[in-house]
Amino acid sequence: MVDATGERMADVLVQGVLVTAVGSDLDMPFGATVLDAEGCIVSPGLVDLHTHLRQPGREEAETVQTGARAAALGGYTAVVAMPNTEPPIDCAAAVREVLELGLSAVCDVRVAGAITSGRRGRELAPMGEMADLGVRLFTDDGDGVQDARLMRRAFEYASALGVTLAQHCEDKVMAAGGHMHEGEWSSRLGLPGQPAEAEELMVGRDIALARLTGGRVHFLHLSTAGSVEAVRAAKAEGLAVTAEATPHHFTLTDAAVAGYDTVFKVNPPLRTAADVVAVKAGLADGTIDAIATDHAPHAAEDKEVPFDQARPGMLGLETALALALTELEVPIATVLALLSWNPARIAGLESTHGGPVAEGRPANLCVIDPAAAWVVDPAALASRSRNTPYAGRKLTGRVRHTVLRGEPVVVDGRATR
Amino acid sequence: MNHLLSISDLGAEGIEEVMRVTDSFVEVSERAIPRVPALRGKTVVSLFYEDSTRTRLSFEMAAKRLSADTMNFSVSTSSAKKGESLRDTCQTIEAMGIDALVVRHASAGVPWQVASWVGCSVINAGDGWHEHPTQALLDCYTIRGRRGSLDGLRIAVVGDVKHSRVARSDVLAFTMLGAEVIIVAPPTLLPPSLAGWPVEVSSDLDSVLPKADVVYLLRMQAERQSEALLPSLREYTARYGLTRHRVDMLPDDALIMHPGPINRGVEIAADVADLPRSLITRQVANGVAVRMAVLFLLLGQGPSGPLSGRSEPRA
Numbered sequence: 001m002v003d004a005t006g007e008r009m010a011d012v013l014v015q016g017v018l019v020t021a022v023g024s025d026l027d028m029p030f031g032a033t034v035l036d037a038e039g040c041i042v043s044p045g046l047v048d049l050h051t052h053l054r055q056p057g058r059e060e061a062e063t064v065q066t067g068a069r070a071a072a073l074g075g076y077t078a079v080v081a082m083p084n085t086e087p088p089i090d091c092a093a094a095v096r097e098v099l100e101l102g103l104s105a106v107c108d109v110r111v112a113g114a115i116t117s118g119r120r121g122r123e124l125a126p127m128g129e130m131a132d133l134g135v136r137l138f139t140d141d142g143d144g145v146q147d148a149r150l151m152r153r154a155f156e157y158a159s160a161l162g163v164t165l166a167q168h169c170e171d172k173v174m175a176a177g178g179h180m181h182e183g184e185w186s187s188r189l190g191l192p193g194q195p196a197e198a199e200e201l202m203v204g205r206d207i208a209l210a211r212l213t214g215g216r217v218h219f220l221h222l223s224t225a226g227s228v229e230a231v232r233a234a235k236a237e238g239l240a241v242t243a244e245a246t247p248h249h250f251t252l253t254d255a256a257v258a259g260y261d262t263v264f265k266v267n268p269p270l271r272t273a274a275d276v277v278a279v280k281a282g283l284a285d286g287t288i289d290a291i292a293t294d295h296a297p298h299a300a301e302d303k304e305v306p307f308d309q310a311r312p313g314m315l316g317l318e319t320a321l322a323l324a325l326t327e328l329e330v331p332i333a334t335v336l337a338l339l340s341w342n343p344a345r346i347a348g349l350e351s352t353h354g355g356p357v358a359e360g361r362p363a364n365l366c367v368i369d370p371a372a373a374w375v376v377d378p379a380a381l382a383s384r385s386r387n388t389p390y391a392g393r394k395l396t397g398r399v400r401h402t403v404l405r406g407e408p409v410v411v412d413g414r415a416t417r
Numbered sequence: 418m419n420h421l422l423s424i425s426d427l428g429a430e431g432i433e434e435v436m437r438v439t440d441s442f443v444e445v446s447e448r449a450i451p452r453v454p455a456l457r458g459k460t461v462v463s464l465f466y467e468d469s470t471r472t473r474l475s476f477e478m479a480a481k482r483l484s485a486d487t488m489n490f491s492v493s494t495s496s497a498k499k500g501e502s503l504r505d506t507c508q509t510i511e512a513m514g515i516d517a518l519v520v521r522h523a524s525a526g527v528p529w530q531v532a533s534w535v536g537c538s539v540i541n542a543g544d545g546w547h548e549h550p551t552q553a554l555l556d557c558y559t560i561r562g563r564r565g566s567l568d569g570l571r572i573a574v575v576g577d578v579k580h581s582r583v584a585r586s587d588v589l590a591f592t593m594l595g596a597e598v599i600i601v602a603p604p605t606l607l608p609p610s611l612a613g614w615p616v617e618v619s620s621d622l623d624s625v626l627p628k629a630d631v632v633y634l635l636r637m638q639a640e641r642q643s644e645a646l647l648p649s650l651r652e653y654t655a656r657y658g659l660t661r662h663r664v665d666m667l668p669d670d671a672l673i674m675h676p677g678p679i680n681r682g683v684e685i686a687a688d689v690a691d692l693p694r695s696l697i698t699r700q701v702a703n704g705v706a707v708r709m710a711v712l713f714l715l716l717g718q719g720p721s722g723p724l725s726g727r728s729e730p731r732a
Contacts, residue, residue, distance in 0.1 A: 187608035190525040190547030190585055195609070260526025304504045306524030308545070 001042040002333050003356045004341045012042055014363040017405040021359055035401045035408060037367045043336045044354045045077025045364040045402065046321060047343040049137070049166075049244050050220060050292035052313065053079070053109070055101060057086025062297035062384045064098065067317070068105030070295070070383040072409045074317040075399035077364035078108040078344070078353045079295075082141045083119065090114035092129040099133065106402075106409040106417060108364070110347060112137040115154050115165060121145050124154060131161040136348030139166035141220060142267070144202050146172050151206065155215030164242075164346065166218040169202035169227065170194070170268065179308045181254040181269040189257060191307060196224040196275070199268055203227045207234045207241065216240040218346055221294050223249045223268040225278030232287040242346050243282070244292035247316060247323040250279045252389060262303045262310035263389050266296070269312075283338060284330050290343040291335075293320045297385030315388040318381050323390070325370060325397030332370065363406040372398040382415065420532050420539040421711055424550045424589040432590055436558050438710035439703070445482065446706050455717045456485035462510055463519040463542070464490045466503075466527070471677060471701060472542050472551075476519045479708035483717070488515075503527065504534050511535045516716050520544070538715045546580050552676055553586035555707040557594060559700050560631060563672055568595035573625050574616075575601040575657060576635030576684055579608050579646075583676045584635055588616055601625050601657065605646040622657050626666040634659055634675045637684045650683055660686045672696055 001010050001022075013021035015029070028034070048071060054062035064081070071079045081098055083089035089098060095111050102109025113130035117123050119140040127138055138158065144167050145151045151165075158165050175198035180186050182193025203219060207230060210217045222228055222243050234241045248266060253273050256264040264270060282288040296313025303310050324335045344354025352362045376390040402410035409416055420426070427435070445453055461480040465473055473489070480487045490510060501509075507518065517538040520528045525545030532539040543549040560567055572591050578584040578600050591598050592615045599617045600607065611618060619625050626632065641647050654660075659673065673685075673695040681687040690697060 182609045184610040184612040187610045188585075188613065190545050190582060192546075193609060260529045262530075301502060304502060304530075306503065306522065306530070307526045308524045 001357055002336055003044050004337065004354075005356045007333065012357060012365070014403065014406050017363055019357060019359055019361045019363045022357060033408065035367060035411065037400070039369065039371065040400055041332065041368045041370055042357060043366050043368060044340045044344070044357060045366050045404070046075045046339045047347060047349060047353050048076050048079040048293050048295065048317065048320075049290055049343045049347055050141070050246070050294045051079040051081055051317065052084070052294070052296045053081045053098070054297055055085065056097065060299045060384070061302070064101040064105055064109055066382065066384040067295070067297070068102065068107035068109060069415050070317040070381065071107040072402045072404065073382050073399060073413070073415055074319070075321050075366035075368060075402055076107055076317060077366065077402065077404050078110060078347070078349055079317075080110045080112050080137055080347050083112055083114040083139065084142045088114050088119045090117050090119065090125040092126070092133055095130050095133050095135055106404060106415060108353065108404065110349065111135055112139050112141070112166065114138065115140050115145055116150065119143050121147055121150065124150070124157060127158060127161055127163065131163050136163050137166050137218065137346075138163055139168065139220065141166070141168045143172075144168045144170050148205055148209065152209050152213060155209055155213035155217070159213065159215055164216045164218050164348075166220050167202065167206050168220050169199045169206065171198045171201045174198035174201060178269070179265065180257050181271050183254060183272060185254040185257055189260070191257070194269060196226055196271065199224050200226040200230065203230045207239065210234070210239050210241060214240070219243040221246045221249065221268055221292065222279065222282070222288060223271050223275060225275050228278045228282040228287055232282065235287065242289045243287065244290040244343070245279045245283060245288045246292060246294045247320045248314060248389060250276055250283065251323050251327050256389065257307075260307050262305070262307055263314060263387050265307060265310050265312050266294075266314050267312035280328060283328060284334070289338070290346060291320060291324055291338045292343065293317050297383050298387050299385060303387055313387070315381065315383050315385060318383065319376060319388065319390050319395065321368065321399060322374070322395035322397045326395045363403055365403040366399055367401040368397060369400045370397045372396070374398055419715070420528075421550055421715065422528050422532060422539065422541045423548050424553050424586045424593070427550070429593040432554065432557060432593060435554050435707065435710050435714065436561060438714060439558050439706045442706040442709040442713070443703070445709070452482050452484060454484045455713055456480065456483035459485040459516040459716050460488065460514070461485045461517045461519060461712060462488045462490060462515050464507070464510065464521070465542070466492045466522040467543070469521055469543070471704070472521065475701070475704040476542060476708050478705050479712055482705070483709055483712055485712065485716070503530070507531050507535050511537055517712065540711065540715070543582050545582065546585070547582050548586045549582040550586050551704070551708055551711055552583050553590035554711065555700055555704040556587055556633070556674060556676075557590050558707050559674065559696050559703050560672065562699070562703070563696065564630070566594070567591060570596045570630040571599065571628055572596050572631040572633060573599045573601050573629040574633045574635065575622060575659070577606045577637055577641065578602050578635065579606045580638070581635050587633065588614060592616070599625050599629070603647065603653070603657065606641070622663065623666065626663055627668070629667060629671055631672045631674060632659060632667065634673070634684045636676065636678065637680060654683055658684055658686065659689050661689060664689055664692065674700060677701065
């Protein structure tokens with residue numbers, strides 16, 4: 001068993017929605033279901049800070065139900081749904097709709113609210129009424145707030161609500177028209193690029209605004225060496241800054257675009273090998289607090305178009321843990337910190353998710369077989385979409401069971417409902 | 418090989434082979450009845466999602482001279498306007514039983530995508546800023562016709578390299594055949610990175626001209642001004658235009674080329690375009706024979722007829 005308190009060998013007894021005992025030689029109640037965890041790691045369930053469930057508005061790509069099933073199969077017991085739905089989640093009614101859809105899902109579905117109305121970047125969304133429903137993260141994900149003065153006001157307003165602002169860092173003017181990372185590959189492929197600086201300018205701006213306002217900022221999907229370095233310096237300075245990185249930004253580079261396969265189109269774009277090294281280093285030394293998937297399902301017809309017309313985004317929920325275990329050279333406890341208890345803390349979910357596996361805690365758990373080797377098959381994924389960039393990739397480490405509020409929702413790698 | 422997507426698919430040997438086959442088709446083009454039955458029964462469809470006159474006509478004429486049936490799909494009159502996807506359009510056309518699709522699209526990479534969706538041959542007739550391989554082949558053929566070979570020549574490619582599919586294909590082809598390439602452009606019109614490009618770079622045309630064997634001018638588009646890449650076309654012409662004065666700085670036997678359509682008075686002075694050393698119309702004429710060679714090598718030798726095939730045309 002691995003959690004924030006360390007590693008130990010033990011059995012776990014779950015009754016109702018709670019863990020009721022942890023130890024060896026536990027008395028098993030009559031009729032109990034036994035989930036075999038021989039050779040496996042029992043961990044607090046994973047928490048994804050960055051999931052696109054596409055509902056409402058793009059149900060052909062994903063729904064709360066299908067996305068939650070993909071999440072459970074990936075070991076997640078909680079996901080934070082991003083607000084760029086159609087219509088966007090920018091008021092209490094929209095938050096309520098998604099939360100209600102999530103009640104019967106096989107993963108705890110939480111919601112990030114928009115910072116600005118309609119995600120248009122003009123006036124503040126009613127953050128207070130959304131915070132009253134439990135929303136703890138606010139972001140205009142996909143469209144970072146461009147107006148520095150508005151962002152300053154958002155920081156100031158949010159501080160009274162005790163919530164965190166999360167930013168998709170991209171200076172829209174600087175990045176305009178760019179469909180991949182600007183550099184050697186974009187130059188060769190004749191595709192308009194967006195430079196690393198388009199991201200770094202906004203990271204730098206928001207660090208300055210966090211300093212000015214005392215506000216709390218979470219940086220979504222950092223992708224460049226310069227961004228990682230800026231966050232490292234901000235943390236050293238003592239600012240209230242956290243950050244996440246996606247599996248694709250530590251496993252793939254812009255060279256993958258060479259065949260113009262739109263499955264590799266994503267925003268922020270895949271960067272250079274040097275950026276991948278920097279993101280990995282940031283994950284290893286704690287500069288980057290969490291691995292988040294940016295799970296972004298797209299229907300085939302939105303990807304089978306010219307590269308510069310394709311929607312950006314790739315699937316992530318069912319491959320994130322295995323990619324982290326396979327590709328990151330860090331102890332398994334660090335991988336789980338990045339995937340479970342750190343993101344739980346950032347999302348304000350620490351009372352129910354990511355906490356130690358201990359008596360009296362909610363039974364949100366996952367059981368991981370760290371030695372299981374498997375090959376990613378897009379057709380076998382539970383997501384409604386197929387846009388994984390990892391088709392055919394060999395990975396090591398797989399979720400065996402997932403337990404949500406005491407219910408085994410994944411058993412031996414299969415969703416139970 | 419089933420397709421011609423990039424110059425890098427060919428390599429130096431492939432380019433040489435296209436040029437050898439082109440020699441025979443130049444002879445065909447000079448006949449009273451410039452037509453051979455090499456592709457009788459084959460159907461070549463041009464699928465142009467972007468306006469083009471010369472390239473589309475050139476391919477069409479090449480196919481007709483090989484006795485292939487030709488069809489045109491142009492986007493303004495097609496179902497693409499009714500919202501049909503690129504993939505559906507390609508598969509619909511292919512279902513009619515065709516042998517080659519000649520694809521032009523404003524987006525880089527489209528010919529690669531099309532090639533992954535259809536079973537027939539795909540020829541890239543220009544994709545976004547990326548490549549225009551048959552233009553590079555006809556450019557090589559034209560230079561070779563005047564100078565015998567490209568080996569050791571110094572070729573200055575001047576202008577908007579950043580947005581130029583011609584430049585990308587030409588740089589690959591010229592250097593594969595042993596030429597030295599110097600890119601001459603204001604820094605705003607260079608690709609963001611030239612890592613891996615086997616070229617020299619200069620922003621000073623006047624210093625490059627005295628040692629150039631070929632000056633290859635790229636088309637300058639007025640919209641570059643509104644994108645803040647240039648202060649004005651006038652300033653571009655002053656610094657990078659091939660004026661009469663600059664022609665006098667060239668060696669006597671240096672050649673002038675341009676992929677067309679030319680902007681007289683912008684990248685090239687009106688009278689310079691018509692000088693005997695200007696090969697602009699020669700390029701167009703050779704274009705037909707080069708495209709005949711490409712079509713023949715892809716389609717004319719049965720199911721195993723790759724561009725690397727060795728047999729000569731039965732012209």
